[in-house]
Amino acid sequence: MTLEKHGENRFVVPIGPQHPALKEPGHFEFVVDGEIVTGASVRLGYVHRGIEKGAEDRTWTQNLYLMERICGICSHIHATAFVQGVEKLAGVEAPPRARAIREIFAELERIHSHMLWLGVAAHEGGFDALFMYSWRDREVVMDMLEMLSGNRVHYSANLIGGVKYDLTPDMMDKIREGLNYLEERLAHYLDVVNNDETFIGRTRGIGTMTREQAQLLGAVGPTARASNFAYDVRVDAPYAAYAEFPVEMVVAQEGDLHARFVVRILETMESIRVLRRIFENMPESELVTRVPRRIPAGETISRVEAPRGELFYFIASGGGEKPERVKVRTPSLCNWGTVITLAVGHKLADMPMILAGIDPCFSCNDRLVMVKRNRQDPQVWTWADLRNYGIEYYR
Amino acid sequence: MSIGSMIEDLIKSLFKKPVTRQYPFERQPAPERFRGKLHWDPEKCTGCQLCVKDCPANAIELIVIDKVNKRFVMRYHQDRCIYCSQCVVSCRFKCLELSDEEWEQAVTNKKPLEVYYGKDEDIRFLMERAAAQPVESPCE
Amino acid sequence: MNLTIHPLIVLLFFPGGLFLLASGLVFQWADRKLVARFQNRVGPRFLQPLADVLKLLAKEEIIPEGAHRGLFVALPIIALAAALTAALYVPMFGVQPFFSFQGDLIVTIYLLSALTISLGLAGANSVDRFSLVGATRTLTQLFSYEAPFLLAVIGPALAAQSWQISKINAYAGETTWFIVAQPIGFLVALVGLMGKLELPPFDAPEAETEIVAGALTEYSGRGFALFRLSKDIELVIGLTLVAAFYLGGIANPLDFVLKTGGLLLVMALLQTAFARLRIDQTVGLWWRVGALMGLVQILAILAGIYIRQWWL
Numbered sequence A: 001m002t003l004e005k006h007g008e009n010r011f012v013v014p015i016g017p018q019h020p021a022l023k024e025p026g027h028f029e030f031v032v033d034g035e036i037v038t039g040a041s042v043r044l045g046y047v048h049r050g051i052e053k054g055a056e057d058r059t060w061t062q063n064l065y066l067m068e069r070i071c072g073i074c075s076h077i078h079a080t081a082f083v084q085g086v087e088k089l090a091g092v093e094a095p096p097r098a099r100a101i102r103e104i105f106a107e108l109e110r111i112h113s114h115m116l117w118l119g120v121a122a123h124e125g126g127f128d129a130l131f132m133y134s135w136r137d138r139e140v141v142m143d144m145l146e147m148l149s150g151n152r153v154h155y156s157a158n159l160i161g162g163v164k165y166d167l168t169p170d171m172m173d174k175i176r177e178g179l180n181y182l183e184e185r186l187a188h189y190l191d192v193v194n195n196d197e198t199f200i201g202r203t204r205g206i207g208t209m210t211r212e213q214a215q216l217l218g219a220v221g222p223t224a225r226a227s228n229f230a231y232d233v234r235v236d237a238p239y240a241a242y243a244e245f246p247v248e249m250v251v252a253q254e255g256d257l258h259a260r261f262v263v264r265i266l267e268t269m270e271s272i273r274v275l276r277r278i279f280e281n282m283p284e285s286e287l288v289t290r291v292p293r294r295i296p297a298g299e300t301i302s303r304v305e306a307p308r309g310e311l312f313y314f315i316a317s318g319g320g321e322k323p324e325r326v327k328v329r330t331p332s333l334c335n336w337g338t339v340i341t342l343a344v345g346h347k348l349a350d351m352p353m354i355l356a357g358i359d360p361c362f363s364c365n366d367r368l369v370m371v372k373r374n375r376q377d378p379q380v381w382t383w384a385d386l387r388n389y390g391i392e393y394y395r
Numbered sequence B: 001m002s003i004g005s006m007i008e009d010l011i012k013s014l015f016k017k018p019v020t021r022q023y024p025f026e027r028q029p030a031p032e033r034f035r036g037k038l039h040w041d042p043e044k045c046t047g048c049q050l051c052v053k054d055c056p057a058n059a060i061e062l063i064v065i066d067k068v069n070k071r072f073v074m075r076y077h078q079d080r081c082i083y084c085s086q087c088v089v090s091c092r093f094k095c096l097e098l099s100d101e102e103w104e105q106a107v108t109n110k111k112p113l114e115v116y117y118g119k120d121e122d123i124r125f126l127m128e129r130a131a132a133q134p135v136e137s138p139c140e
Numbered sequence C: 001m002n003l004t005i006h007p008l009i010v011l012l013f014f015p016g017g018l019f020l021l022a023s024g025l026v027f028q029w030a031d032r033k034l035v036a037r038f039q040n041r042v043g044p045r046f047l048q049p050l051a052d053v054l055k056l057l058a059k060e061e062i063i064p065e066g067a068h069r070g071l072f073v074a075l076p077i078i079a080l081a082a083a084l085t086a087a088l089y090v091p092m093f094g095v096q097p098f099f100s101f102q103g104d105l106i107v108t109i110y111l112l113s114a115l116t117i118s119l120g121l122a123g124a125n126s127v128d129r130f131s132l133v134g135a136t137r138t139l140t141q142l143f144s145y146e147a148p149f150l151l152a153v154i155g156p157a158l159a160a161q162s163w164q165i166s167k168i169n170a171y172a173g174e175t176t177w178f179i180v181a182q183p184i185g186f187l188v189a190l191v192g193l194m195g196k197l198e199l200p201p202f203d204a205p206e207a208e209t210e211i212v213a214g215a216l217t218e219y220s221g222r223g224f225a226l227f228r229l230s231k232d233i234e235l236v237i238g239l240t241l242v243a244a245f246y247l248g249g250i251a252n253p254l255d256f257v258l259k260t261g262g263l264l265l266v267m268a269l270l271q272t273a274f275a276r277l278r279i280d281q282t283v284g285l286w287w288r289v290g291a292l293m294g295l296v297q298i299l300a301i302l303a304g305i306y307i308r309q310w311w312l
């Protein structure tokens, strides 16, 4: 991304790759004048794991688990995106109950992700009480997910052609009970976010992004929706069971940090609502359809709405047991541009919150991005080009 | 608009027990579907190798001693296993199972993490064969 | 109490020196524990602060390149010395202060400020970007809360017509608690104390998510331990001062424990209840609200004294 060399006599505050505000490695440089930020840049690439290349080496089934490990917070949604792409290539569709269960996992995951973010963002603003409480209540969702799948983080619920785990009526009751509690707590947090004077002082009017900016910078997910940019894959291109059990899109007008808090909390409440609806009309069917081990040759894209925004997979099959190419574009990657644009003009003290405002995930966006500055820039890079680029970059 | 909207929660908490679970002193059972250590039942296995092929972490090997008489030994590398339960799903004969009881698996050396499953005499046979012709361990 | 203890014992063990250090650690523990309980957590064990200090003392101290070595080593000592000296004029643990003269209130307050200034200097000295920003913020904050805090402690002093802490303490014990007569002053003093100690929500100078540890970013080992100890002692002194002035004086050890404990409870609650204020918000708050409230309080007291004199 935009990485300019700063002049010698400017005061640059580096944040990262190791810094208390970042739980994952990333590097930000803020040029400050007193407390005011006059320039910002981001540098990623500290946790490149070569997952896309690794995928070419594994069978379709094995890749399911590899994709799940791209992100530790939205693990299920990565596997879902992958599995749906593969199913599309194979020309099968998962049974209705399996699709409903995928949606259940996805929405529970969204609740846990948004609550995690609420805590982190509050912590960045020094509001540790909200942090501790939202994380305490997040345990309720974690317990639900653990009950459903046996694991707290990598649920591994997906299979190619369906899901592994069924929901018993007993479990649904337990989840409903937990959801009631969560809804009550979330309403309270919404109240705190909306009314607490000190908190509003740190969020209202900070990092305001207009709808035009959001569109120009390619923002996705709640970050974009907080700027009144109504775009949600769940609504615009329903997958899994979102056609049968639709969600309402949550948008806000203001575009500032406060709006991002409100949008995420309301989205969580919307997830709770849709979960209840699914439990009422759970479709009956088997859980898996048979999918051949060799996936027919072809190319496809698969899009889903991860908690952080639109997640995009490109999958190419050569007709074998392994994919030929898997390309992942994660939502955080789209949102970085907004951070460095919005940072300028704000106080240094606001940087952690603006950063946290997009709910950044570092390890999921470490892949090569080419920004074409001129028309003449080549579309394809050779090994020598890449090498030169690397040498220049780290010089 | 209000100042200190969370004060009520805070004061209430002062009179409540902390929610923190003091883990080594307070244990809770794992949930029923917990995915812990893998177990293999040699009686039902047909030696189809599907589990081995699907395992994303290459954590299991099926060593064939006698294919006709269905004598197999399974070598399970617990340190590689990611507890995804793909093998359990792949096996059509329900030979595999992930334990929901064995979940405190931290050890100080790697030896106990290489587990052999199978009939006793098969394992013994395998061990003797290994002792007769020492193989290079891949770790060194 | 009128015990005659050898001055050396006073300085080294009780109530100065070791005992003071220990009580600083106890207060730090109590503060952390209370904050944890307010947040529904367990909090540290009793010996944790001591363990932290011992660990830090055992560690190597790294002096960053470019920092003035003498200053880097001396500043933590000056800070601790200032804190320990200030304790001598305050009725610690309910015993009479051991040194007392007309005007010791001013000296105590300046000693406490000396502590903050050495913190700021330490940050400015250690050529680190985070330290520099932290030091700037520490000093900015110093200039914003100092005046209101001073106004707030002057209130009881005016009413008692003395600049001597022990006299004010005794006077406060005789009349109705000053918290009733001067509630605004009490509020300003308590919140001012939190600003002085850089406790949340006034912890912008050491906001970990922005500037790591602020002025102390480059400090490790001994220097860091000493700074932390002096902060803990500052906490004890501050609580004692506010309790002595506003909560009806401190006459005996039980008084001390109850009153400072109660204050600490309130302070821990205030620490957790708010989001961190940006430094510009802190300054604005103090000058627009704090100083004004302090002034109003002083004017009210002066008017009260004037009216009483006129009446009699």
Ligand code: SF4
Residues within 6 Å of the ligand: B038, B054, B055, B056, B057, B058, B059, B060, B080, B081, B082, B083, B084, B085, B086, B087, B088
């Ligand atoms: S649980 Fe997963 S990683 Fe472990 S052995 Fe089975 S397939 Fe392999």
Ligand code: SF4
Residues within 6 Å of the ligand: B044, B045, B046, B047, B048, B049, B050, B051, B052, B062, B090, B091, B092, B093, B094, B095, B096
């Ligand atoms: S899949 Fe089942 S039957 Fe086949 S080799 Fe594995 S354990 Fe044996």
